[in-house]
Amino acid sequence: MNWQGRWVLQRMSILSTVALAVACSQQTSQERQADTTEKETTMGDKVVRDDAYWKQKLTPEQYHVLREKGTEPAGSGEYVNAKQSGTYTCAACGKALFSSDTKFDSGTGWPSFWQPAGEDCVRTEADNSLFSRRTEVLCDGCGSHLGHVFGDGPQPTGQRYCINSLSLKLAPKEDAP
Numbered sequence: 001m002n003w004q005g006r007w008v009l010q011r012m013s014i015l016s017t018v019a020l021a022v023a024c025s026q027q028t029s030q031e032r033q034a035d036t037t038e039k040e041t042t043m044g045d046k047v048v049r050d051d052a053y054w055k056q057k058l059t060p061e062q063y064h065v066l067r068e069k070g071t072e073p074a075g076s077g078e079y080v081n082a083k084q085s086g087t088y089t090c091a092a093c094g095k096a097l098f099s100s101d102t103k104f105d106s107g108t109g110w111p112s113f114w115q116p117a118g119e120d121c122v123r124t125e126a127d128n129s130l131f132s133r134r135t136e137v138l139c140d141g142c143g144s145h146l147g148h149v150f151g152d153g154p155q156p157t158g159q160r161y162c163i164n165s166l167s168l169k170l171a172p173k174e175d176a177p
């Protein structure tokens with residue numbers, strides 16, 4: 001084979017490599033597109049859903065509090081004075097968040113707890129909105145806004161989890177037979 005023939009072969013192999021690379025990148029971008037159109041994406045054990053899903057599932061009031069970090073008017077929530085035994089779950093995803101055993105009357109107009117139901121129930125984030133430094137409480141299952149936690153609660157923890165009723169759903173304890 002003369003040098004011209006080798007040159008042509010070389011060019012052809014470069015071209016086919018480029019063509020292959022382009023084809024591959026097209027395929028992955030298509031796959032990526034398919035991923036984002038899915039309504040539910042799982043990240044580890046977390047469930048991530050899009051706004052359209054939450055708007056359909058939640059009432060406008062719940063959506064405002066849970067997904068837009070709103071706050072219900074003090075004293076307006078259905079669980080402020082609730083005394084029933086049971087587990088307070090996330091109104092968005094159903095994860096167990098607080099036990100009625102740790103609920104106390106804070107006099108604030110919002111359901112208050114001195115401790116979450118378990119270590120992986122809620123997570124917290126710094127919230128510097130409204131010209132104040134507060135600690136936001138979020139559901140660890142779906143990332144929905146629940147309320148805030150303050151350091152002026154009762155013993156044994158000294159914590160006050162100030163939570164919107166709209167973010168909660170009480171699963172009453174079954175009466176033991």
Ligand SMILES: [Zn+2]
Binds near residue numbers: 092093094095139144
């Ligand atoms: Zn949740």
